[in-house]
Amino acid sequence: MTETPPQDWPENVWRSHVNRVRAGRRLAPTTWPGGAKAALALSFDCDHETFEMGGGRHAVGRLGWGEFGRRVGVPRILETLRKHDAQASFFYPAVAALIDPDEPRRVADAGHEIGVHGWIHEVNASLTETQERDLIHRARDTLEQTSGQRPVGHRAAHWDLSDNTIKLVAEAGFLYDSSMMADDSCYELLSEGHPTGLVEVPVDWVRDDAVYLLFNRAPPTRPTLTAEEVLTIFLREFDAACEEGGLCQLVMHPFVIGYRSRIWIVDELLRHARARGDVFIGTHAAIAAHAKAHG
Numbered sequence: 001m002t003e004t005p006p007q008d009w010p011e012n013v014w015r016s017h018v019n020r021v022r023a024g025r026r027l028a029p030t031t032w033p034g035g036a037k038a039a040l041a042l043s044f045d046c047d048h049e050t051f052e053m054g055g056g057r058h059a060v061g062r063l064g065w066g067e068f069g070r071r072v073g074v075p076r077i078l079e080t081l082r083k084h085d086a087q088a089s090f091f092y093p094a095v096a097a098l099i100d101p102d103e104p105r106r107v108a109d110a111g112h113e114i115g116v117h118g119w120i121h122e123v124n125a126s127l128t129e130t131q132e133r134d135l136i137h138r139a140r141d142t143l144e145q146t147s148g149q150r151p152v153g154h155r156a157a158h159w160d161l162s163d164n165t166i167k168l169v170a171e172a173g174f175l176y177d178s179s180m181m182a183d184d185s186c187y188e189l190l191s192e193g194h195p196t197g198l199v200e201v202p203v204d205w206v207r208d209d210a211v212y213l214l215f216n217r218a219p220p221t222r223p224t225l226t227a228e229e230v231l232t233i234f235l236r237e238f239d240a241a242c243e244e245g246g247l248c249q250l251v252m253h254p255f256v257i258g259y260r261s262r263i264w265i266v267d268e269l270l271r272h273a274r275a276r277g278d279v280f281i282g283t284h285a286a287i288a289a290h291a292k293a294h295g
């Protein structure tokens with residue numbers, strides 16, 4: 001069957017694509033928890049070995065690369081957060097949690113949030129609605145069992161959303177999703193024009209470490225910026241959010257940021273945020289709940 005080329009789509013077709021998931025009301029509170037002027041939400045996507053397996057591959061060397069994130073990256077991140085008394089959100093594919101259940105447990109016990117990041121970092125757009133629903137529920141239950149914390153947040157692997165993802169995440173009773181890029185403030189998510197009740201805590205490529213720092217042999221992907229330049233972008237995002245009284249949200253990965261030559265980016269960012277003194281540094285769950293109640 002040949003697909004209709006987009007220039008021939010009738011209006012009802014392109015409208016239906018756009019309306020499937022849409023940003024609704026902006027949820028931008030005037031103050032943040034504790035009366036803070038701005039908010040900083042750090043997240044760490046603990047893909048580990050599933051970065052390889054989610055694509056159906058199992059190369060030994062690349063699984064070891066994921067293991068670096070587990071053995072070295074996460075402990076360095078936890079130590080840096082502890083140093084600044086900062087809470088953050090850790091998104092796990094369920095399989096990454098099952099490989100070493102002690103890790104999400106340690107993360108949760110340190111006061112951080114555990115969120116759902118797929119079953120095995122699979123591509124949602126390749127799933128049927130039934131398969132995707134099953135995986136979302138199984139992933140959340142598995143993460144609750146391993147970490148002791150019931151996840152309220154969802155982040156699609158690769159930020160890849162099927163036509164059904166947002167509907168299914170809302171149906172499963174999550175508080176928020178964090179996979180979309182329609183704003184830099186939190187917002188309501190609409191599905192087919194109707195409020196879902198879900199808060200979006202938006203991500204963006206510009207605030208993602210992997211965009212600038214990830215190396216891959218094939219397809220050939222090279223770091224494009226130095227660690228110093230990445231810090232500069234993150235600080236500009238953060239300082240501008242502070243001037244607006246808004247939210248700065250960042251996505252990082254233990255196997256990208258967890259190196260000796262890079263972990264200082266997190267340290268420096270937190271030192272800078274603490275020095276301002278009027279910033280709420282909290283989990284995505286806390287940010288989403290506050291934005292929903294006061295936005």
Ligand SMILES: [Zn+2]
Nearest residue numbers: 045047157158
């Ligand atoms: Zn991921």
